[in-house]
Amino acid sequence: MRKLLFILVIMMVAGGVVGLLMRQDSGYVLIAYNGVTIETSLWVLVAAIIVALFVLGWVKKVLFIALRPSSSLSKITDNLAHKRASKNTIRGMLELVGGNWKKAEKLLTSSAGNASYPLINYIGAAYAASEQEEHERSKALLRTAHQSTPEAEFAIGFAQSQIQIRQKHYEGALASLLRLQKIKPKHRQILKMLVAVYTKLKDWDALLSLTPTLKKEGIYNEENMLDLERNAFLALLEKIKFRNKLGESNKALVSDVESLWNKLDSLSQDDHMRKLYAQTLIAFKNEEKAEAFIRQSLNTRWSEELIYEYGNLRELNSNKLLNNCENWLKKEPRSSNLYLVCGRLSQSIRLWGKAKDYYENAFNLDANSEAMAELSRLLQAMGDSKGSQNIVMMSMNQASERLTPLPLP
Numbered sequence: 001m002r003k004l005l006f007i008l009v010i011m012m013v014a015g016g017v018v019g020l021l022m023r024q025d026s027g028y029v030l031i032a033y034n035g036v037t038i039e040t041s042l043w044v045l046v047a048a049i050i051v052a053l054f055v056l057g058w059v060k061k062v063l064f065i066a067l068r069p070s071s072s073l074s075k076i077t078d079n080l081a082h083k084r085a086s087k088n089t090i091r092g093m094l095e096l097v098g099g100n101w102k103k104a105e106k107l108l109t110s111s112a113g114n115a116s117y118p119l120i121n122y123i124g125a126a127y128a129a130s131e132q133e134e135h136e137r138s139k140a141l142l143r144t145a146h147q148s149t150p151e152a153e154f155a156i157g158f159a160q161s162q163i164q165i166r167q168k169h170y171e172g173a174l175a176s177l178l179r180l181q182k183i184k185p186k187h188r189q190i191l192k193m194l195v196a197v198y199t200k201l202k203d204w205d206a207l208l209s210l211t212p213t214l215k216k217e218g219i220y221n222e223e224n225m226l227d228l229e230r231n232a233f234l235a236l237l238e239k240i241k242f243r244n245k246l247g248e249s250n251k252a253l254v255s256d257v258e259s260l261w262n263k264l265d266s267l268s269q270d271d272h273m274r275k276l277y278a279q280t281l282i283a284f285k286n287e288e289k290a291e292a293f294i295r296q297s298l299n300t301r302w303s304e305e306l307i308y309e310y311g312n313l314r315e316l317n318s319n320k321l322l323n324n325c326e327n328w329l330k331k332e333p334r335s336s337n338l339y340l341v342c343g344r345l346s347q348s349i350r351l352w353g354k355a356k357d358y359y360e361n362a363f364n365l366d367a368n369s370e371a372m373a374e375l376s377r378l379l380q381a382m383g384d385s386k387g388s389q390n391i392v393m394m395s396m397n398q399a400s401e402r403l404t405p406l407p408l409p
Contacts, residue, residue, distance in 0.1 A: 287314070359378065
């Protein structure tokens with residue numbers, strides 16, 4: 001209050017002094033320029049200058065307020081642009097989902113500059129360009145996306161790898177996915193995409209190296225994991241068999257087959273694959289390892305397919321093999337293939353009567369068993385032609401029962 005009174009007193013004193021000066025001498029000012037002459041008193045000129053300065057100050061202030069980013073006018077303009085961009089972004093995404101690639105790309109790119117998250121616009125536009133086979137434009141849009149949001153490297157790389165897979169650029173997709181895997185080693189979708197790319201590239205070794213991570217993270221269920229390992233095993237096994245045809249040593253091949261099998265423990269639950277592995281070891285002349293594998297596998301989990309291969313071991317001690325089979329009979333008395341193998345092993349060591357009994361048991365359990373042919377041949381060789389013929393006729397009668405009824409002459 002005191003300050004205001006002091007200012008008013010000062011202004012009154014100053015006004016009084018100026019008034020006295022104006023009464024004593026009003027002064028005279030003449031301004032001439034380019035044929036124009038202005039005459040006025042000194043005090044009028046001073047007043048005009050003060051008013052002009054006051055007006056210019058207000059104009060400057062108004063312009064500054066109107067044009068600065070935080071001004072109400074600027075906010076209104078920005079809000080309108082932002083709303084328009086948001087609307088066009090939504091329209092663009094809807095067109096993208098609806099498959100209208102050209103319109104989607106146009107809406108998304110045109111609204112990216114004023115969008116809250118331009119990254120979404122550029123990535124969506126990149127997808128749209130890719131679907132139009134405009135691959136270079138798609139790459140350019142992804143680069144722009146990275147420039148707009150450098151910290152979103154993973155999201156941009158993920159979009160890039162998806163686009164590359166859709167374009168069947170599997171080598172480029174693999175490079176992108178490996179970079180992403182370094183950033184997020186346990187990302188489920190990245191791991192699934194790596195499986196797809198390795199499969200397309202037929203890079204089975206790389207796929208096998210990925211299986212421990214797939215199992216640890218539970219990416220696939222047991223059945224899918226088995227299919228994946230089975231396909232990889234079969235493909236790599238074909239390569240090993242091809243090397244065998246080229247004359248490579250059986251020792252090296254068996255070592256590679258063993259190493260391959262040990263990487264894929266899910267296959268130990270698949271009877272057909274266990275049989276195939278045993279057959280491969282036998283084919284590569286390593287019956288010792290084949291016998292050990294079959295014996296250990298059957299002790300863990302019985303398999304009619306695998307016991308059949310036990311009867312194909314020709315280079316090992318048949319007495320020892322027969323002893324193992326007879327021990328298994330105590331646990332698996334209903335296995336026709338086990339009786340068949342026992343019969344063949346007995347026959348190989350010239351135990352004709354024992355072989356006959358085992359063949360008969362196998363035949364009784366499964367009329368379609370190979371034991372019928374083995375028994376018929378053995379009886380014929382033993383001089384029992386009638387018994388041999390009876391076996392053949394019995395088999396034929398059983399087979400005829402399964403035939404479609406038709407009129408006969």
